[in-house]
Amino acid sequence: MSAAAVFAEKGFHGSSTRDIAERLGIKQGSLYYYFKSKEEALGEVCLFGIEEYVHRMQDIAASDQPFEAKLMATVASHLSSYRERNEALKVYNDERLYLPEERRTRLKQLGSQYRRQLEGIFEQGKESGVLRPSVDCHFAAQAVIGLCNAWGDIIVRDPDTNVFDITQKCVDLLLNGFAERRKTTRTQ
Amino acid sequence: MSAAAVFAEKGFHGSSTRDIAERLGIKQGSLYYYFKSKEEALGEVCLFGIEEYVHRMQDIAASDQPFEAKLMATVASHLSSYRERNEALKVYNDERLYLPEERRTRLKQLGSQYRRQLEGIFEQGKESGVLRPSVDCHFAAQAVIGLCNAWGDIIVRDPDTNVFDITQKCVDLLLNGFAERRKTTRTQ
DNA sequence: CTAATGTTCTATCACTCTATAGAATTTCAC
């Protein structure tokens, strides 16, 4: 599944089947023993990119940890997926819209499921009193995903990034923000 | 400059010069009266995408507003650029890596300048005591940019999004996080 | 060894692509 590296580097339309074959050490025509079409190859790369962190989210959401632990686990899982599957995740993020309808909507369902489960985690955080009642859980979930993807991009480009450090800083930002706490703070 | 719409929809390599010409209402060959090459057209679209918010950042950073106002102005400027120049900004974000070396590095310089100015704003926030002393200004600046880009993507796809609402929620997240303030909070 | 299966190769088809050249047309100042 090393087509991922080519798609990640050159984009779907910028990658010729000859490029992909060369990376695999075979000739262009031989590709079609494995793939029915170039689009099918893209679909498999995209699915490979997200399936692991989507799957891990199932476990996190279903577990009985407190809110903070679930949030930390989510961010850690998302970011470390960028370490383990960086090319495929980049391809998923940037190229999935070039997939044929049917396959794209299947992936979109996985993405929506992930986001809804994350929203559920934030709901739990509100119910348990850890989060402010005013928190918009849809906004919060999108913010987490956006933040993880942005840092994921940076992790992909710079392999020296300390993922553990970034994870902690992201969670700290999400919980506490950057501002100093004032003495006049409204307390529940 | 309506090539932006085509690049945004189909990507650089996925857009043929015929596609672009058709959108402009002219024939394919006529494009080359305006552009020396397809890559040059991409370069102009990308520059158009960011030049405004990069320029506005100059003013924000140089102004003598307090930290919170600068942060709000930055987020508002970044997000509203996604309203005004959504296609070009999407192209800048997704396709700029396909530009030839020289032009790509020029754009990278603008991006780095933007980030450094934002880091400076966070430094100011620390000095004025608004931000916690432990804040990592590089992390903070990347987080702001990542958050704005993520919400920018959503704004592009859904024109009904309330940009003002998102701006406020982003700033609230960046300053205060989602967590309830505890009575036992460490105060300076 | 034989036969079957799995894998890769070569060769090719039918298109599409960017870019160029030069003719045709439009626009506009005088």
Place this chain on the structure above:
DNA sequence: GTGAAATTCTATAGAGTGATAGAACATTAG
């Protein structure tokens, strides 16, 4: 109107594209 400049056209070169077909080679089971 006349001539010059700006703009758009047609036609084409030359290279690259994804996909297919069938031959060639490799691997394994009996």
